Amino acid sequence: MRVVPIRYSADVEASVRFYRALGLEVGARSRPGAWVELPAAGGTLAIHGDDDGGRCELAFEADEPLADVADRLRRAGFDPGPVMDENHGESLRVRDPDGAWVQVNRFDRELYT
Numbered sequence: 554m555r556v557v558p559i560r561y562s563a564d565v566e567a568s569v570r571f572y573r574a575l576g577l578e579v580g581a582r583s584r585p586g587a588w589v590e591l592p593a594a595g596g597t598l599a600i601h602g603d604d605d606g607g608r609c610e611l612a613f614e615a616d617e618p619l620a621d622v623a624d625r626l627r628r629a630g631f632d633p634g635p636v637m638d639e640n641h642g643e644s645l646r647v648r649d650p651d652g653a654w655v656q657v658n659r660f661d662r663e664l665y666t
Contacts, residue, residue, distance in 0.1 A: 555614045556596035563606030612656040
């Protein structure tokens, strides 16, 4: 599993310019441009267009079926939401012990690159 923090931004292109200036390079990008991945050595920073920019969400990219992740979470006493079909693949959300949302994705990059 890889760490993929999601940075919500009201101006995706400005955010991409900023993080490129920090040294990241652009990776996969959605066709409409509302999602841009900037791979790094320890994971990927995802920029997601949102009118309410400034938020950041912890996310992970799974390399196994999300139903398996959900089952493991349930066995550990957590209550994940359903596995959702998304335009990028699949995702599920679950609250951590402090109540913060955590998103787990399984990307199908052929859908958006």
